[in-house]
Amino acid sequence: MAEEEKQKNEKQQDWSHLLIGIASGVAIALFSMTHLYQDLESSSYDFRFLKRNDWVGQPKQMRSVATIDIDDAALQEHGWPLTRDKHADLINTISDFGANMIGFDIFFYEPSEQEISPEDLEMLEGDSFSRADLTNLIRDHDKEFVAAARKTHIVYNAQTFEIAEGRSLQFTQENLRARSPAKDAAVADLAPFSTPIDPSKAERFYLATDMEVPLHDYIQSSRGVGFALPKPDHDGIVRHYRLALYYDGRIYFSLGLVMACDYMDVPLDKVQFEDGYIGLPNATIEGQTVREVRIPTDGKYEMLVNWAGSFNETYRHLPYNLVMEFAATEHENRALKFAKNLLSETPAAFEDDGQYLEAASTTALAADLDPETLIGAKHIVGDCFAIEQALTLNPDLTVEEFLKTTFGIPEDELPPVVEVFSSFFNEVRDNLKVAAILQDSPDLSVSEVADRLDGYSMKDIEHNVIVLKSLIDGDGLSDKHRPLFFLDQVKAEGLHGEGGKARVITRDEFDGTVFFYGLTATGTHDLNPTPFGAREAMLGAHVNVFNTILTQNFLSRLPPWQNGLIMVVLGVLIGFLVPRFKAISGALVILVLLSVYVAAAILLFLQFELWIDILGPVTTLTVGYLSITLYNYVQKEKEKDFVQGAFGHYLDPKVVDQLVENPDLVTQLGGDQRVMTVFFSDIASFSTISENVTAVELVELLNEYLTEMCEIIAIHNGTIDKFEGDAIMAFWGAPVPMHDHAQAAVFACVDMQQKCTELREKFERENRMVELRKMWADQGRGEFLRVRMGVNTGEMVVGNLGSHTRVDYTVMGDAVNLASRLEGAGKAYGITTMISDETLRAAGDICEVRTLDSIRVVGKDEPVQVYEVLGRKGEVDKSKLDVVGIYEEGFQCYAGRKWDEAIAHFESGLKLDPEDGPCNVFIERCREMKLSPPLESWDAVHNLDAK
16 A cells, blocks of 8 residues: 555656646746847847857858948048949949949938039139039039949949838738829839739738838939848847838838849849748859759748858958049059069060050050050159169168269259159168068068067058068069059058958959948947947948858748747656756756757757757756756655654654655665664663652653753764663664764763763752652662663664554664663673673774673573773773773683682772672672582583573
8 A cells, every 4th residue: 555655646746747847848938939038049149159250260251242331531531421422433433443233221312412512613713703614513413323323233222111010911001101203203113123912911021101212313223222221139139131021012122132133133023932931043143053042031031140240350341431542543553563564574665665655555454544644653663663772782871862873963953852752762761671571570560560660650651561461471572563662552450350451452352242332430320239249330231141142151040839849848858857866966967958958059050050049948947947846845845844743753863854855664664684783771770769759750850861861872873762761772873874883882871871970960969859869878779870771783674663554663683682681781790881792893992891791691592792881991090990900800710710819809809999890790609609610611601590
């Protein structure tokens, strides 16, 4: 019956654990639908982004994708907004250099103001101007922009919408904003960049109630138009990108998707909107046709932005000013490079203007350059070459000395010539010094080079250091690079991305490149948080989306229902696993599961671009484990309360503790066999005491005595078995195993005898039981409250013994019976504490003992060597030890049948201690032996007649 009850309880516990695990999984799955959960989970997603770049590097970034940034320097020079002629100049410039596309993340909703620029006004001569003169100077920047867009056919313009978040199709249809005739015309113009759709499918998309459109001419001249709408998550961080939305019966596309479709030759009307993805059929990538590009989407056709990193550390970024400065000097720079090449390869042709121009017309580098530019570059190169040669011979040469020795210029004519030549002279001189340093140490930074040049700052040499480093890092400095005078535009170290690497700008930056153009200046409105920074340019969102589509390096997230299923499955798993382990080992199991799951989630993100939730499953494991542990704790506490309530007043605390830890032991019969030490004690003449005191006094005496004895037994880690009147039975080595059980028992006996002495002194001080103690003394009974103790060590059975309805936690066996006999045997020798040779052997040399006798108790044939415990080593009076020494000599005579000699020794002992019980006993025994000598087979073993 008990076993069946146990199995039933265990089965109920298993079901409870399983239900707790499932409930934890379901609760966390429901919690995962809240904004708070999504914000926290998104933070773990951001962490994976950061670690991806640290551990496996940034994702692939197409070299043909870049940005042109309207940065702080552009705003400082040109103000905001930049006039549209500046945009037109940029379009024409990059188109001339071979750019493929440029997407404007700038909106052109209103016509620009027509104005006269100060520069144009200065072109008029005279002090008075006619109306016609001024009218001719008025510039229409919109016309300039439209003309540039039509001429180049590389421009993609942006628009925006008013999104009806969380609204139904009916709501958006009923709340469409009224459109002006101009906007209606613009909507019609946008037809090539949108597609019609069945309204029944509209709610799969974001729904819009209004739109802002570019000017009519801007749409007409655009190669494409797409919306630019940042999509921050609930916590404000941009992780998603809307690819398409619904407005008034048509689907409109994002700027990034419009440009990607055009780049891959996918018509917008062929784009497929399916469950969970957008399909781009027959896409052409790097000249090869791909069967289909599938863009994974979630929500309402939005994709996860696969941020390659922070804006300033990924892709190529060209500041607006740098592009325009490069364009302004590009012709002169090419002419300069041609002149250097010709000087190094054909010096004779360099000297003759006719041959020089003829050579220029036959080279791709200079064929399109005008003669004036070419001849100007020729003169610069010739002069700088002469300067370099002179400085090579005399590095300390001054510009004045150079002009006098090389050109023979008189002293009085030097100042205006020095003013012209000094900039060329100084640059060539500085470049020779920088080149010498870099050729020895090419890895030096600009600041390190400046440190090696006395009197120079980074600003003075930054441009030329970057140019020279690029040449040295390339094919090295050669004659075609000399003289060391340069017009190259450079991108300085730490400026806008690419890991901050400085480099020379070339036409290759533009050829075939897809540009995205917009605001990146600090403090402007188009900055939002991303996983890589709190203020990132949203221009980067279009770049990253375009790059992701072209490289097909898509991110995807497990659907919510699958993440929820994982949480429930983990709940079932912990409901099954955790109860099979103890608290610490169970925690280790959970820790292993947590580690494996988190590692798997990170690995799936790093290797397969899959986002699976970490927060929910980790929380499920943690909450499930804690819930089951708490449940087990509560159940355990209930069991403890029951056991302690039922047995706490009747059993030894150690036994109760064991029952608390193992409640099934209450009904489990049987025991273990082990070597232990058992103790019995009894108050001498207790019946006499009980006859001479009242019942109240007797109970008070017993309670006081038993309390003191029990406390000592507990101090020495003993277990009290039972009380029988004044008698105590205790044992050491169970329920908690002990290796020093014999030693603990012997020390407990010593301390209990000492406590009995203290109790006698206390009774005397408090004048308690005066008449009883006087009678005791008058009758010569010896010490009042004299307690006999017997201790034995050996194999015994310990456990629950009894019936299914009543059990005792106790010990049984011959070793237990012997201990009981030793307690009684103490009376025959007039001693208080007797232990066996097994106990002495197990305890070791820890106390002063007297070798008492070899006895044979009732019921046992084998003799037992017994000893009297006198006290701890070093704590027994010398006089007592002298008596013991004399006694042991007498005992040797006794064992050798030397009765008279033995009696003499024992009598000598009594002279030192007249109350010594063993000496008195053996004197009587020797006299008896003299009268009735034992047989020859006598072995000096004394047979006890009583138990």
